Amino acid sequence: MITLHALTKIFPGGVHALDDIHLTIADGEFFALLGPSGCGKTTLLRTIAGLETPTRGTVHIDDRNVTDLPPGQRDVAMVFQDYAIFPHMDVTANIAYPLRIKKIPRAERATKAAGVAARLSLTDLLHRRPAELSGGQQQRVALARAIACHPTAFLFDEPLSNLDARLRLEARTFLKRLQRELAVTTVFVTHDQAEALALADRIAVMSDGRMIQVATPAEIFHRPATTFVASFIGSTPMNLLPARATPAALHVAGATLPLPGPLHSGDNLTYGVRPEYMTLSPTERPDAFPGVISVLENLGTHTLVTLETPTGPHIQLVVPEGEEPPPGTPASATPRRALLYRDDTLLTTL
Numbered sequence: 474m475i476t477l478h479a480l481t482k483i484f485p486g487g488v489h490a491l492d493d494i495h496l497t498i499a500d501g502e503f504f505a506l507l508g509p510s511g512c513g514k515t516t517l518l519r520t521i522a523g524l525e526t527p528t529r530g531t532v533h534i535d536d537r538n539v540t541d542l543p544p545g546q547r548d549v550a551m552v553f554q555d556y557a558i559f560p561h562m563d564v565t566a567n568i569a570y571p572l573r574i575k576k577i578p579r580a581e582r583a584t585k586a587a588g589v590a591a592r593l594s595l596t597d598l599l600h601r602r603p604a605e606l607s608g609g610q611q612q613r614v615a616l617a618r619a620i621a622c623h624p625t626a627f628l629f630d631e632p633l634s635n636l637d638a639r640l641r642l643e644a645r646t647f648l649k650r651l652q653r654e655l656a657v658t659t660v661f662v663t664h665d666q667a668e669a670l671a672l673a674d675r676i677a678v679m680s681d682g683r684m685i686q687v688a689t690p691a692e693i694f695h696r697p698a699t700t701f702v703a704s705f706i707g708s709t710p711m712n713l714l715p716a717r718a719t720p721a722a723l724h725v726a727g728a729t730l731p732l733p734g735p736l737h738s739g740d741n742l743t744y745g746v747r748p749e750y751m752t753l754s755p756t757e758r759p760d761a762f763p764g765v766i767s768v769l770e771n772l773g774t775h776t777l778v779t780l781e782t783p784t785g786p787h788i789q790l791v792v793p794e795g796e797e798p799p800p801g802t803p804a805s806a807t808p809r810r811a812l813l814y815r816d817d818t819l820l821t822t823l
């Protein structure tokens with residue numbers, strides 16, 4: 474278990490990299506930190522590892538207050554964004570290094586290293602040095618080294634960022650299976666929302682040193698707490714449309730929708746609907762967005778359709794390949810599973 478209390482990091486020069494973070498990560502949990510570049514993900518991981526000293530607040534690992542302990546006494550294994558591995562050691566020695574520190578006999582070290590290496594497709598590279606490896610191979614060596622030492626917690630900083638798309642998917646599945654088997658508490662940093670959704674038990678979405686939402690992938694996907702989270706999650710961005718309330722209805726991009734509750738005409742409302750949750754029909758309906766198809770983008774099994782609405786905003790929706798009307802066709806899009814935000818904060822699901 475990792476517990477962060479009021480964790481704050483202000484760098485010399487005044488950057489608030491972490492701003493009063495409170496968080497408990499459960500035993501064996503796979504926890505993802507997700508957010509745009511510069512939001513404080515690496516700083517948070519380095520603070521847990523003991524490589525940064527917090528300006529305020531505490532870090533507990535299990536029941537131990539480790540805030541003032543050096544990294545070596547925290548029993549965590551970190552894989553860095555730039556995967557520092559030892560240039561003068563071959564792959565076997567790199568993977569086995571933490572076992573050597575723990576004074577495990579040489580033969581046992583080699584067996585363990587070979588076992589982990591095999592699971593990361595590194596068997597043919599065991600006698601090479603880092604200079605003779607590609608970036609993705611070096612990254613897998615760094616992962617293998619962390620896994621070999623079986624720590625209390627894994628701290629992974631974008632460990633898959635240098636892998637090509639296919640290896641990245643393979644490594645992702647491998648990591649998830651391995652983490653389940655070992656049941657080691659894992660904090661995983663990524664700015665790839667798909668990776669976070671696929672891997673994590675819970676996700677924290679960060680912005681400017683703060684945690685905007687901490688929840689399961691399903692909750693984050695279906696009930697993003699703010700428009701920032703809504704726009705960050707999803708492989709095609711959520712449609713976020715300005716909405717206006719009258720005493721009788723909610724008006725959004727030419728559609729007249731039922732009022733979800735008492736709203737005021739002055740409220741700053743945003744209507745959100747994912748491209749995957751809209752159906753296209755050739756006829757106009759009052760509860761659907763009217764428009765004209767303007768752009769078609771091929772997504773393989775599906776097509777991303779852009780609909781220009783008469784009131785201005787365009788709406789994007791995903792339809793199965795082959796069912797897209799040609800550009801220029803009038804059509805209307807019926808939403809489901811929509812969300813309503815007031816002042817950029819989730820008010821209700823619709």
Ligand SMILES: Nc1ncnc2c1ncn2[C@@H]1O[C@H](COP(=O)(O)OP(=O)(O)OP(=O)(O)O)[C@@H](O)[C@H]1O
Pocket residue numbers: 484485486488489490508509510511512513514515516517554664
């Ligand atoms: N040593 C440092 N001194 C001063 N400012 C720093 C230092 N390290 C990081 N920062 C600043 O702290 C903020 C958070 O940085 P951090 O590296 O944690 O971001 P990140 O979320 O990991 O981003 P990325 O996705 O680009 O890796 C940034 O504004 C960064 O410029």
Ligand SMILES: [Mg+2]
Pocket residue numbers: 514515516554630
């Ligand atoms: Mg980083």
